[in-house]
Amino acid sequence: MDRYVLHHAESYRSVMRQSGWLALAAASLLLGLRGPLAGGPPSAAPTPSDRERFMDDVQRRAVTFFVQCAHPETGLVRDRAGNFAPDTYDVASIAATGYGLAALPIGVRRGWIARDEAEKQAERTLRFVLGMPDKRGWMYHFVDWSTGERRWNCEVSSIDTGLLVIGALTCGQFFRGTGVERLANRLYDRLDWTWMRTNGGAKPDKLLISHGWKPEGGFLPNDWDAYCEHMFLYLLGLGARRDPLPAGSWTAWKRGRFEYDGIQAIAAGPLFWHQMSHAYYDFRGRKDALGFDYHEEAVRATRIHRRFCAANATGRKGYGIHGWGLNACDGPDGYMAYGVPAPEDGTLAPTAALAAIMADADAALTTAMHMRDTYGSRIWGRYGFVNAYNLDRDWFDRDVIGIDLGMALLAIENHRSGLVWKMLAAHPSTRRAMDKAGFVRKG
Template sequence: MGLIGGTALSTVAMPEAIAAGRTQVSAKAQTPPVRLSREDNAFLEDLTRRGCMFFIEQADPVSGQVLDRAANKVSTGDFDKDRSIASIAATGFGISALCVADRRRYMPTEQVKTRVQATLQFHLNKLPHQHGFLFHFNNVRTGEPFGFSEVSSIDTAIFLCGALTCRAYFNDGTPEGTAIGELATQLYDRVDWQWMLNGGDTFAMGWRPASGFIRSRWNHYCELMMLYLLAIGSKTHPVDPITWDAFTRPPMVYDEYSYIGGADPLFVHQFSHAWFDFANKRDAYANYFENSVTATEAHKAFCLSLGRGYSDDYWGVSASDWEHGYVAWGGPPLMGPVNGSVVPSAAAGSLPFLPAQCIQTLRAMKDRFGVDAWGRYGFCDAFHPELLWYDPDVLGIDLGIGVLMAENLRTGLIWKTFMQNPEPVAAMQLCGFQSE
């Protein structure tokens, strides 16, 4: 499927009923004022276009499911036939990225609508589920869950964020747009959030057919915010807003930086922020946008403190591939075998939080290592130049967070679109968010 070059923007009409339902909390995204140079914009355009290409080319055209990973050093956009594992999280990022692809005219609008509608239909009618929750990993063509896969609460939430983004973006009065909206609503409305609480006040991480609920719970601050807010805002199976107070918010202190967090990779401060607009708002506990700014500052300072080749032009480690497989690593505090590798999605996913610093390191890494680290879909997932190791693959979720955050930095598109949905707005109100 070909791409259309250029960056011209198209206009998408939003239904008056939703627009009229906005409140102070859901006012237009308060994107921090950022001045980007022509060179910065050109770089971000290339990064965005290449990332969107992954979600266009590495999705099955029938199921719409996106491969969990694919080869990056390829010359054509052929589907990676050596891979069969799709992830619902990659698909959630992917259908959100299709909205970016449409707005920037990388792909004809009718083709985008057809792809989104097919994806939502497949996930609603053919993909196995439990009480509306989806299996994490599935066969990209058939949708059959892999034996190692769990029914995942957080990955279902990521997929639903993508579906609701498409519902708002394509709510343009056309038959295709109406169908997309109805499918997204059905997918969201069928989720029985109470079931995933499993009798507790925090969500289980998932469920397995052979053993039942996973014992681990989403009980401390991380990427879980989207999960709780979607559940609280549900019109069909809502949970009590008191669950927003049930997870802990551990205080973190590193050097001069104090913020809410945990011993988790950097992406936990990014993922919910790809869709929910937390800028210039706070609840009883924090301004979570500013919290992510501080967490990113602390992470950069942590990387530089290690030595190991890190500098202002080379920093950022988040859950990713490394030479020996997949690892959750980073800091502070030190997690995993951080050895001087860099993970480009760490900076790309924090673009709205530290624009100048993240663009600096991303551009510098492309300029210095681009021959080896840059491919058809942008940066490879991770690399370690001193060891002459460059990941041959890209990962859908890591490309996805970069695409969405780059677009949010430039235009606020995903924030403004997702927050047209009344359910996230209502959930944030119920959780006590107020504009600052």
């Protein structure tokens, strides 16, 4: 994609040399990251212990990305990186930075990052982020990773600011009673929810959150008005201590019904719709004021994805019972939001199948391990899975994308320990949000 053409390769290399980052990154030791990466994929049939080693390897490679691809001074995490060779990408995304903050507790808990170094990194990142350009607390989607300045004429993004904030709050709960927790709450408390909801006061009765704002043209024309990845953003708004969203904002967005092969779900679309919010909020065994169990909806949507790819295996080389993972990702012709029933062209995103571990652990792990074992070094690199591949076009991505690695990392940790769910559940905003949205235990 054109947006990934980098303009500051020399300054990037200069920063690396000055910080000693290249040597540290090569040794996987920055912030106390310990031990070499695990070896190549095993050839034996997977056993329970194989699965544990696989999850460990995937997680450690993802944590390595968030360590190595965070700027040594600002802490901003690059939007993407090369998975097989050095690159010169110098654009960070605030969403990837949020996942980077949430990755630090996982790295500490797994013994790959020293706790004191992770705390320092989190505090350094949050202090820098709080000094970056913003609009009523909302932040630009893409920024220069060394300065924090806006890049690519991008928007002030509500959803990406939300991903930054929720990652910060999660990290803050791991480092409770420290500067990390205080700075994370400051980042959250400064959000002007009324401004983003009412388009700056122009639509005072509107309940839906705008996609964002640009200085050149004002508010973007669309709102978060139908089921997708946005649930976490509404829950953050409902639970805010200052200027919260009204309860009506939760019920204002549309819930549809999609059916495939006799399976009904709230939607199908790309898989990340059913993963992004679920990686932070534990919806299991709960229903909201409208009676929706969003965990069960994700289970059914994942089943639809698997059935769809299995049914279309004769037309797509990569599809099958262990070949699924339609998602917003890189493709042979550029970035595309692939999904069920369309668009699709045979492109699969391995991390999307893996992040489905929260909905169907056996299917997710079996598929991900099959992909790694079948395609090996074409899709498996220093940071784990490449973003996507397409067998019909004989195309294999060379990059990873931060938010997709982050979703898979958090999803696996929730499957293994529930750590991310527990950390966010401990924040007072979660109870306020769940109560306001009418969530109750099913029984």
